[in-house]
Amino acid sequence: MKKSLIVSLLGIVATVATSYGQGSVWFDNYNNANVNGPGGYGSPIYLDSAFWPAGTLAPAGVTVDLYYALGTVTDPGANDPYAPGIGTLLSSPPIGSPGFVNATVVTAPNYVSGPITFELVAHGPGLGIGRGHSQVLTLPSIATGTTLPGYLDGLQSFHLIIPEPSSLALSTIGVGVFILNRSNRRRQLATESVSRSTKGNV
Numbered sequence: 001m002k003k004s005l006i007v008s009l010l011g012i013v014a015t016v017a018t019s020y021g022q023g024s025v026w027f028d029n030y031n032n033a034n035v036n037g038p039g040g041y042g043s044p045i046y047l048d049s050a051f052w053p054a055g056t057l058a059p060a061g062v063t064v065d066l067y068y069a070l071g072t073v074t075d076p077g078a079n080d081p082y083a084p085g086i087g088t089l090l091s092s093p094p095i096g097s098p099g100f101v102n103a104t105v106v107t108a109p110n111y112v113s114g115p116i117t118f119e120l121v122a123h124g125p126g127l128g129i130g131r132g133h134s135q136v137l138t139l140p141s142i143a144t145g146t147t148l149p150g151y152l153d154g155l156q157s158f159h160l161i162i163p164e165p166s167s168l169a170l171s172t173i174g175v176g177v178f179i180l181n182r183s184n185r186r187r188q189l190a191t192e193s194v195s196r197s198t199k200g201n202v
Contacts, residue, residue: 023111023142024149027066027091028103029120033153043155044099045122048130051162057099058122058160064101065121066090068108072138073117081132081161085121095122105149108142115140118152122160130162 026032029043037043045058069087077083096102108116120134135156143149 021110021112021144023108023116023144024105025108025118025139025142026103026149026151027093027101027106028151029064029155030100030103032151032155034155034157036156042100043134043152043157045095045120045132046099046157046159048132048159048161058095058124059098060095061125062095062122062160063092063124064095065092065123066106067119067121069117070108070111070114071117072115073136075119075133075136077133078135081130083133085133086117086119086136111142111144113141113144116142118155120155120158122158124160130160132158132160134158 029045031041032043033041034043045062045064047056047058049056065085066089067085067087068090073086075083075086090108091104091106093102093104115138117136117138119136121131122133123131135158137152137155139150139153
């Protein structure tokens, strides 16, 4: 009786441990294998070359969020740099040296085995830096238990896109120009009036 009870309890514990496992990975875009990276490694994050010289690396102060979803997942907002990340947010370290995040080990709750998909979303401290996200990266598996975590191998570089000026910003600029022109016109009229009165007195 006691033996069967202990065996049952051990089975329940094993099932719970398996169901609520966790995996880990290095959140690092410097040491990861990338066939398109410099020397086959690294996936630096860049600023949009339409506003900065090509190859300008994202500066310190930019935050890089790491999202994940269990299984093989596609990104419905792949063509929208302002779309939210897939799945669940894991970590949000800043960029330390230009283009690269401060590396850290992150834990994916509820991961037991099989494929897992990641996505990076970078955003700047203000509208001048913008926002952007990586292509999704699906790894066949990640480390569990006491296995050393691996890197985000295959991660690709991406750009932070600068937002288009909003209609509010444009209207504010328009009002400012109108007020400035009106002020200049008043000065001009006042100058002409003084000039006429001076001529009349001569």
